[in-house]
Amino acid sequence: MRVLVTGGAGYIGSHTTLALLEKGHEVLVVDDLSNSSQESLRRVAQLTGRTPGFVEANVRDEKAMDAAFADFQPEAVIHFAGWKAVGESTEIPLTYYRENLGSTFTLLEAMAKHGCKTIVFSSSATVYGDISEPPFTEDFPTGATSPYGRTKLMIEQILADVAAADPELRVGVLRYFNPIGAHESGRIGEDPKGIPNNLLPFVAQVAAGRREKLMVFGDDYPTPDGTGTRDYIHVVDLADGHLAALDQLTEHDGYHVWNLGTGQPNSVLDIVHAFEAASGVTIPYEVVPRRAGDTASSYADVSLAQQELGWSAKKTVADACADTYRWQSANPNGFAGA
Numbered sequence: 286m287r288v289l290v291t292g293g294a295g296y297i298g299s300h301t302t303l304a305l306l307e308k309g310h311e312v313l314v315v316d317d318l319s320n321s322s323q324e325s326l327r328r329v330a331q332l333t334g335r336t337p338g339f340v341e342a343n344v345r346d347e348k349a350m351d352a353a354f355a356d357f358q359p360e361a362v363i364h365f366a367g368w369k370a371v372g373e374s375t376e377i378p379l380t381y382y383r384e385n386l387g388s389t390f391t392l393l394e395a396m397a398k399h400g401c402k403t404i405v406f407s408s409s410a411t412v413y414g415d416i417s418e419p420p421f422t423e424d425f426p427t428g429a430t431s432p433y434g435r436t437k438l439m440i441e442q443i444l445a446d447v448a449a450a451d452p453e454l455r456v457g458v459l460r461y462f463n464p465i466g467a468h469e470s471g472r473i474g475e476d477p478k479g480i481p482n483n484l485l486p487f488v489a490q491v492a493a494g495r496r497e498k499l500m501v502f503g504d505d506y507p508t509p510d511g512t513g514t515r516d517y518i519h520v521v522d523l524a525d526g527h528l529a530a531l532d533q534l535t536e537h538d539g540y541h542v543w544n545l546g547t548g549q550p551n552s553v554l555d556i557v558h559a560f561e562a563a564s565g566v567t568i569p570y571e572v573v574p575r576r577a578g579d580t581a582s583s584y585a586d587v588s589l590a591q592q593e594l595g596w597s598a599k600k601t602v603a604d605a606c607a608d609t610y611r612w613q614s615a616n617p618n619g620f621a622g623a
Contacts, residue, residue: 286531287311289357289401291344291392292365293337294321296475297407297464297520299329301363303473304524306333313338313357315350316366320478322620328472344388347395354399361403361534363527364392367436370482371411371578374433385436386443393447403455404444405530410462410516410546410583412438419550420586423460423542431578441542448540455538457530462516462546462585464523465556466605467612474612475520476619484556485517485605489613492566499568501553503575508582512553516546516584519600519608529594546585547598556602563606 288305292298293314298321305312306329314326314337323339330336338357342349344366367385368374374381396404411434412427413419429435441458448456465485467474481487490496504511526545533541551559557568591597 286361287313287357287359288361288363288531289313289315289353289359290363290365291315291388292321292367294318294323294325294339295365297523298365299325299473300468300520301365301524301527302326302337303329303333303468304528306335306337308528313340313353313359315340315342315344315353317341317343322476324620325473325476332468332470332472345384345391347391350391350395351398354395354401358399359401361405361531362392362396362401363405363407363531364389365407367407369433371431371433372482372576374431375577378432381432381436386439389440389443393443402453403531403534405457405459405527405534406440406444408441408458408460409434409437410460410544410585412441412460413583415580419582419584420548421544421583422586423544423589430580434578445540453538455534456540457534458540458542459526459530460542460544461523461526462518462544462583464520465517465602465609466519466521466600467608468521469608469611471608471611471615474609474616476616484553485560485609488557488560488568489609491568492560492564492610493613493617495617497569499557499570501570501572502579504572506581508552510552510554513579514550514552514582514584516549517551517556517602517605518546518598519605522598522600526590526594526596529596533594541593543590543594544585544587545590545596546587548585548587550582550584551602556606559602560606560610563603564610
C-alpha cells in the first residue's frame with residue numbers, strides 16, 4: 286500500500302514509518318521539521334534498508350499537499366502532524382487551533398480531490414477530560430480540558446461528519462495514551478526541541494546531565510503517591526497499532542474509534558523509579574504546582590482494540606525505560622549530535 290504519513294519525521298511518526306517500511310508498504314512523509322529532524326528518516330532508512338519519500342512542507346500548505354498527492358497517489362493517510370503540548374496550548378491557543386485544524390482541512394480536501402479514501406488519525410486520550418473516571422472506553426463522554434485536547438476532539442467530529450457524508454470513506458481514530466520508549470536499536474527515539482513537555486524525555490535528559498532536575502507537577506492528586514497517573518505505552522507497540530488499524534480499515538468502511546494503551550496506570554514517581562532501575566542513575570526532582578490542563582488519572586480500557594484489531598501492547602514500562610536510556614546514552618544531544 287502507498288501510505289502518506291504527515292508528521293512522519295517526528296517521534297511516533299518515525300517509528301510508524303519504520304514499521305510500515307518493514308511490512309513492505311511504500312511511504313511518503315510530509316513534515317515541516319518544526320519539531321522533528323530529517324535525521325530520523327535517514328536512520329529509518331538505515332534500519333530498514335528502504336528509504337521513505339520526503340516532502341518538507343507544512344500540511345496547511347495547499348499547493349504542497351496537492352503536489353504530494355498528485356505525485357505519490359497515496360491509498361491511505363496516517364495523520365500525525367500537529368502541535369501537541371497541553372500546557373503550551375493553554376498559553377497560545379490560537380496557534381493550536383490554526384495549525385491542528387487547518388492542517389486537517391487541507392489534508393481532507395487533498396484526499397477528496399485525489400480519491401484517497403482511508404485515513405488513520407492520531408488522536409489522544411486527552412479527549413476524555415475529567416468528566417468520567419478511568420479506565421476509559423471509547424463510548425465514554427468526551428470533554429477535553431485544554432485547547433490541545435479540544436483540537437483533537439474537534440478533528441474527531443470533523444472526521445465523523447466527513448465519513449457520514451461519504452460512505453466510501455474509511456476513518457480510524459486512535460486515541461492513544463502516553464507514548465514512551467524508543468526503538469530497541471537506540472537509533473531513533475524522542476527528541477523534542479527545547480524543553481521537553483513529556484515526562485520520560487525530560488527524565489532522560491536529567492540522567493544525561495542536560496537538565497539539572499525533574500519538575501513534578503503536583504503531588505496532591507487523589508492517587509496512590511499523589512502524583513498524576515497515566516497509561517504509558519511503548520512507542521513500538523503504538524506504531525504496530527497504526528498498522529493494525531490500517532489492516533482493519535481495508536475491510537471496513539465508516540468511522541471507527543480505538544483506544545491504544547496498556548490499561549495499566551503508572552504514576553510520575555513510578556516512571557522515575559523505573560528509569561532509575563533501568564539506568565542506574567539517580568533522578569533528582571522537585572515538586573512544583575500543578576500544570577494547567579492536567580488531570581489526576583488517565584488510563585485505557587483496551588478491550589475493543591484487542592477484539593477488533595487483534596492488537597495489544599506487549600512491551601513494559603521497564604522495556605521503555607531501558608530503550609529510552611539506550612537512545613539517550615547513544616544520542617546525548619538527540620539528532621542534533623549526528
